[in-house]
Amino acid sequence: MPPTSTRTYRAGTLKEALCRVRRDLGGSAVILGTRELRRRRWLGLGERELIEVTAAPPGLPADRSGIAVSVSASATTGRAPVPARAGLDDRLGRVREAVEGLSRLGSFEHLLIDVPTPLTPAYARLLDREVPEHLARRLVRLVADTVEPDELHRPEAVAEAMRRAVAAGLPVAPPISGVVGSRRVVALVGPTGVGKTTTVAKIAANAKLGLGLKVGLVTVDTYRIAAIEQLRTYAEIIDLPLAVADAPDRMPGALDDLGGVDLALIDTAGRSPRDEVKIRELAGFLAVARPDEVHLVLSAASGEASLRAVVDRFEPLGFNRLILTKLDEADTLGPLLGVIARAGRPITYLTTGQGVPDDIEPADRDRLAALILGQEALS
Numbered sequence: 001m002p003p004t005s006t007r008t009y010r011a012g013t014l015k016e017a018l019c020r021v022r023r024d025l026g027g028s029a030v031i032l033g034t035r036e037l038r039r040r041r042w043l044g045l046g047e048r049e050l051i052e053v054t055a056a057p058p059g060l061p062a063d064r065s066g067i068a069v070s071v072s073a074s075a076t077t078g079r080a081p082v083p084a085r086a087g088l089d090d091r092l093g094r095v096r097e098a099v100e101g102l103s104r105l106g107s108f109e110h111l112l113i114d115v116p117t118p119l120t121p122a123y124a125r126l127l128d129r130e131v132p133e134h135l136a137r138r139l140v141r142l143v144a145d146t147v148e149p150d151e152l153h154r155p156e157a158v159a160e161a162m163r164r165a166v167a168a169g170l171p172v173a174p175p176i177s178g179v180v181g182s183r184r185v186v187a188l189v190g191p192t193g194v195g196k197t198t199t200v201a202k203i204a205a206n207a208k209l210g211l212g213l214k215v216g217l218v219t220v221d222t223y224r225i226a227a228i229e230q231l232r233t234y235a236e237i238i239d240l241p242l243a244v245a246d247a248p249d250r251m252p253g254a255l256d257d258l259g260g261v262d263l264a265l266i267d268t269a270g271r272s273p274r275d276e277v278k279i280r281e282l283a284g285f286l287a288v289a290r291p292d293e294v295h296l297v298l299s300a301a302s303g304e305a306s307l308r309a310v311v312d313r314f315e316p317l318g319f320n321r322l323i324l325t326k327l328d329e330a331d332t333l334g335p336l337l338g339v340i341a342r343a344g345r346p347i348t349y350l351t352t353g354q355g356v357p358d359d360i361e362p363a364d365r366d367r368l369a370a371l372i373l374g375q376e377a378l379s
C-alpha cells in the first residue's frame with residue numbers, strides 16, 4: 001500500500017535522500033523541506049553531515065502535513081505553508097518562536113531548513129547544473145532574503161535574483177593591461193593541455209592590435225620542441241619577439257632579450273598537479289622572473305575534483321588570478337562555483353574556443369553568472 005503521510009529521509013547526500021524519496025513515494029512526491037543535520041560520529045570522533053528531506057506522497061492534503069515539516073519551513077523563511085486548521089496554526093507559531101529563539105543563540109543554526117518551498121525548483125536546477133550542494137543551499141537562502149515573498153512564485157524574479165546572487169560571489173579582475181614605457185610581466189601556469197599557449201597568443205594579439213602595446217613572449221617550456229615551435233608560430237604571425245629561458249638564471253636575460261616591451265607574457269610548460277617536483281621547478285623560474293601577475297589557467301571542461309586538486313597543488317606558484325578556458329567544451333559550468341570559491345582569486349578571462357585571437361572575453365561577473373546558470377549561451 002502506498003504511504004499516506006509525510007515522511008523524513010536522512011542520508012549522507014541530498015541525492016541519496018532524494019533517491020530514497022523517489023523509490024518510496026514515486027517521482028511526483030512533494031518535497032516539503034530539506035535541512036542539514038550534524039551528527040556526532042561513533043566514539044565522538046568529529047561530526048558527520050546528514051541531509052534530511054521531508055516529503056509527502058503526491059496529492060496529500062495540506063492539513064496532514066506533520067508539525068516537523070512545518071517547523072522546518074517556517075524556521076528559515078518565516079513563511080510556513082498555510083495550515084488548514086487554527087489549532088495547528090497556534091502550535092506552529094509556538095514552535096517557530098522556539099526555534100527562532102534557539103537559532104538566535106546560534107546553537108541550532110545548522111538545524112534550520114535551507115530551502116524554502118517555492119524555491120525548490122530553483123534549487124533543483126542548481127543541483128542539475130552541478131552546483132555544489134552547500135553553495136546551492138546558500139544561494140537559495142540569499143534569493144529568499146532578497147526577493148519579496150509574493151515574487152517568489154514568479155520564475156523571472158527568482159532567475160534574476162539568482163543571477164545577482166551568483167554574480168555577487170564571483171570575484172573578477174580587469175584584463176591584463178600595460179603602461180607604455182614600463183614593462184609588465186605576466187605568467188600563465190596550469191596543468192597540461194588546458195590552453196595556456198593558445199590563451200597567451202590571444203592575449204598577446206589583443207594587447208598589441210587592440211591596445212597598441214609592445215608585447216613580447218617568453219617560454220619556459222623547454223621540454224618539448226613542439227611547444228617552442230607552437231609559440232614561435234604565434235609570435236611570427238602576430239609579429240612579436242620571442243625569447244626562451246631554459247633555466248631560472250636565464251630568465252632575466254630572456255626578458256631583456258625582448259627589448260623594451262610594455263608587456264612580457266610568460267608561457268610555461270603544463271604541469272601535472274601530481275608532480276610536485278616540476279611545480280617547484282617552475283616556482284624557481286617565477287621567483288626570478290618576479291611577475292606582476294600569475295594566472296592559473298583552469299579548463300572548465302575538467303571535473304570539480306580535479307580542478308580543486310589543481311588549485312591546491314599549484315598554490316606554491318603564488319598565482320593571483322584565474323583564467324577559465326574551454327567554456328565551450330564544458331557540459332555544465334556549475335562545478336566552477338565551488339572551484340572559484342576555493343581558489344579565492346579573481347578571474348580575468350573566459351575563453352570560448354580555439355580561435356586566436358577572437359575566442360576570449362574579459363571576465364564579467366554578470367555574464368559568467370548567467371552562463372553558469374544556463375540563462376545565457378556562448379555566442
Ligand SMILES: Nc1nc2c(ncn2[C@@H]2O[C@H](COP(=O)(O)OP(=O)(O)OP(=O)(O)O)[C@@H](O)[C@H]2O)c(=O)[nH]1
Nearest residue numbers: 192193194195196197198270325326351352353354
Ligand atoms: N574548445 C576549446 N579549445 C581550446 C581553448 N583554448 C585552447 N584550446 C585547445 O586546447 C588544445 C591545447 O591548447 P594549448 O594552448 O596547446 O594548451 P597548453 O595549456 O599550452 O598545453 P601544454 O603546453 O601542453 O600544457 C589546443 O587544441 C587548443 O586549440 C578553448 O577555449 N576552447
Ligand SMILES: [Mg+2]
Nearest residue numbers: 196197227270
Ligand atoms: Mg603550451
